[in-house]
Amino acid sequence: MSSLKISFKSESYSLKDSFTISRGAKKSAEVITVRISDHNHSGIGECAPNLRYGQTISGELNKLQAMTQALENSSNGFERVFINKFFSPSPARSAIDIALWDLELKKMRESIWSLNKIKKPDVLPTMITLDASSIENNLKTARIYIDCKIFKIKFKGDSTDIDRLVKIREQFPKKRLLIDANESISPSKISEYINYCERFNVEVLEQPMRPEFDNLLSAIKTKTILCADESCSSLKDIEAIEKYYDAVNIKLDKAGGLTEALIMQESAISKGMKTMSGCMLCTSIGIAASQIIAAKADYIDHDAPLFLEQDRRNKIDYSKGNMNIANSVLWG
Numbered sequence: 001m002s003s004l005k006i007s008f009k010s011e012s013y014s015l016k017d018s019f020t021i022s023r024g025a026k027k028s029a030e031v032i033t034v035r036i037s038d039h040n041h042s043g044i045g046e047c048a049p050n051l052r053y054g055q056t057i058s059g060e061l062n063k064l065q066a067m068t069q070a071l072e073n074s075s076n077g078f079e080r081v082f083i084n085k086f087f088s089p090s091p092a093r094s095a096i097d098i099a100l101w102d103l104e105l106k107k108m109r110e111s112i113w114s115l116n117k118i119k120k121p122d123v124l125p126t127m128i129t130l131d132a133s134s135i136e137n138n139l140k141t142a143r144i145y146i147d148c149k150i151f152k153i154k155f156k157g158d159s160t161d162i163d164r165l166v167k168i169r170e171q172f173p174k175k176r177l178l179i180d181a182n183e184s185i186s187p188s189k190i191s192e193y194i195n196y197c198e199r200f201n202v203e204v205l206e207q208p209m210r211p212e213f214d215n216l217l218s219a220i221k222t223k224t225i226l227c228a229d230e231s232c233s234s235l236k237d238i239e240a241i242e243k244y245y246d247a248v249n250i251k252l253d254k255a256g257g258l259t260e261a262l263i264m265q266e267s268a269i270s271k272g273m274k275t276m277s278g279c280m281l282c283t284s285i286g287i288a289a290s291q292i293i294a295a296k297a298d299y300i301d302h303d304a305p306l307f308l309e310q311d312r313r314n315k316i317d318y319s320k321g322n323m324n325i326a327n328s329v330l331w332g
Contacts, residue, residue, distance in 0.1 A: 006068045006096070008034040010057045013283060014309045020133040022156045022184035023052060029281035029308060030057055034064065034095040036103050043103025044331060045289070047091030047253050048280035052230065055091055063092035080259050089234055089256025097257025098289045102331050112292050112332040123322035124294050125149055126302040127178060132156045135164045139171060148321035150176040152301060157184030162196055169200045178299070180206040183230055187213050190220070197224040204299065206249060207231060217244040227276060235260065238267050247274035250293055258289055265293055274298040283308065284315040288326030
């Protein structure tokens with residue numbers, strides 16, 4: 001039996017304001033925190049279950065309970081390779097994988113950067129999300145984070161979308177813009193939306209339609225970069241979507257952990273695709289574990305902690321459109 005022990009709990013972090021996308025609004029970030037400890041060191045991980053994928057806090061806690069029993073009784077021990085081979089991708093697996101990374105790094109007294117032979121950046125830029133609530137809220141948020149180089153506008157697939165795009169572009173004529181539709185655009189309107197993206201110089205359109213309509217994108221010729229999110233959760237999905245999309249949003253909770261996410265990013269890059277390092281509504285722990293992905297990404301969407309009323313005690317600092325690199329006390 002392994003000498004390592006897993007503990008986990010659910011936590012709720014209130015948001016400063018409600019956060020709205022096409023599937024509804026949230027008032028809090030619901031996460032699960034996992035700790036894996038030996039007698040000397042402790043690694044921490046976090047996940048944020050998403051109802052879009054049929055995930056709930058209680059469901060992921062049940063998975064963690066089952067995974068804990070299997071791991072503590074396994075002769076294979078707590079090896080990341082073993083975990084990723086025998087457990088399907090899920091937020092629960094992601095939290096364990098991230099905690100194991102942290103534990104390994106602390107035991108080796110090495111950083112995630114040196115281990116992966118990547119020069120540690122001083123800071124990393126992040127886009128700022130303008131949610132789908134109202135143009136008034138969007139402009140308020142945009143002014144607060146005016147130093148940010150990229151705004152990501154959330155669309156709902158309704159009549160408010162284009163009006164918000166027009167007004168944001170009028171207010172910020174030189175700002176780089178991305179649109180995240182969260183699958184909300186109907187197939188009958190995709191050409192219209194693409195035309196508006198080109199007209200208003202939108203750099204990226206993320207997940208415009210539901211995955212079952214991805215094949216319609218093959219007939220569309222546009223200078224706007226098309227990025228997959230909900231259409232791509234795993235390594236095998238990249239092969240399925242590369243003929244429809246120019247980029248992919250890689251999130252640890254979707255991939256089932258950092259181990260799989262790193263492989264996904266290398267695969268996407270090898271196919272000539274751009275990558276985005278994304279996140280769910282999470283705390284600085286979720287962001288810290290993603291920063292190694294962000295360092296090689298074309299786009300970084302790591303603003304989730306900015307929407308929290310209060311982050312972790314040890315947290316990532318944000319300033320002028322950039323985020324500091326997580327210190328080892330937090331993670332990695």
